[in-house]
Amino acid sequence: PETITVQELGNRMAERGGNLIKALMKMGVMATINQVIDADTAELVVEEFGHKAKRVSDADVEIGLVSGPDTESEMTGRPPVVTVMGHVDHGKTSLLDAMRESDVVSGEAGGITQHIGAYQVKLASGARITFIDTPGHAAFTAMRARGAEVTDIVVLVVAANDGIMPQTIEAIRHAQAAKVPIVVAINKIDLPEADPSRVRTELLQHDIVVEEMGGDVQTVEVSAKKRLNLDKLEEAILLQAEILDLKANPDRVAEGAVVEAKMERGRGSVATVLIQRGTLRVGETFVCGKEWGRVRALVNERGERLEEAGPASPVEVLGFNGTPEAGDDFIVVEDEAKAREVSGYRQRKDRETQFVKSARGSMEQMFERI
């Protein structure tokens, strides 16, 4: 079956074609740069370079711009990345705002003022938690649809006076599909009609077995409005994080995902990137989705300029040549030539896909008329 050229495969892995030809030679396959190789061979080459290969069909292999695994000794603990989900008006935004205020750095440094799509709080204990600041499952699914799995823990907000509602169920399904553990925040316990035990019972019908019922899902009764038990919720998140044993290697080129991106007057294209592995530094060249750039500045949620950003840090990146999309992958590459090559490949690929889609669309229209 017709599949992929050596050149294309190299572009997808951000490896030079010449290196692929050498690897193929070692495997006993003599190939030129424009030669087509089959999916089996492609898969072997991909693994040879320590990348992850995913078969999308008999004839094609999809490669994320993901480089090889880190060894256990290189890994160090990292903060958890949390997404808040739940039914409308159950208090997602209020809870995120309330947690933002528990940041101890805010006192001195003027607080988290910028909305950059994500922020990190440092608790009095010194522990850190990163929150994705775009509540709701729309952002979560949009990112997942683009292959970005940034969330470690979902905080499911359920209003104690309202109970499980349609979007609560949707949020549960999304978290379960992504295999992301849930911590339940039973909110609005300050209201006289609050009934937390009803919430726990209702959760059971959706395969959420809370600790009080012999399961392993933690629940915390909170009030975002009255700032009750926010410390307990943070403890529950940190306990869940400990169970997950979250680690990353900070000493490697940075990889991450876009949380939010926009075009800003005077600043150009800016994106909030959540660093997932490695450390990103000013001056480095990167590929991000179909775009590429060179880091001109890194800015945190306090509006401060940084020299570098490590694992689980959300950071605003300036220096893009175009605006990426939420969920796009972000990876540092060795030089501008490689960045242009990969970005060019992805743009071409995208145009082809668009073309095929529109061609298919007009064909279907044609047949409808017949």
Ligand code: GDP
């Ligand atoms: P979201 O739609 O889930 O983001 O919910 P919001 O944070 O916008 O909150 C919806 C409404 O519930 C607002 O009027 C909040 O003031 C109110 N609310 C949020 N948390 C609490 C709480 O703990 N207690 C009470 N009584 N009201 C709350």
Ligand code: MG
């Ligand atoms: Mg809201």
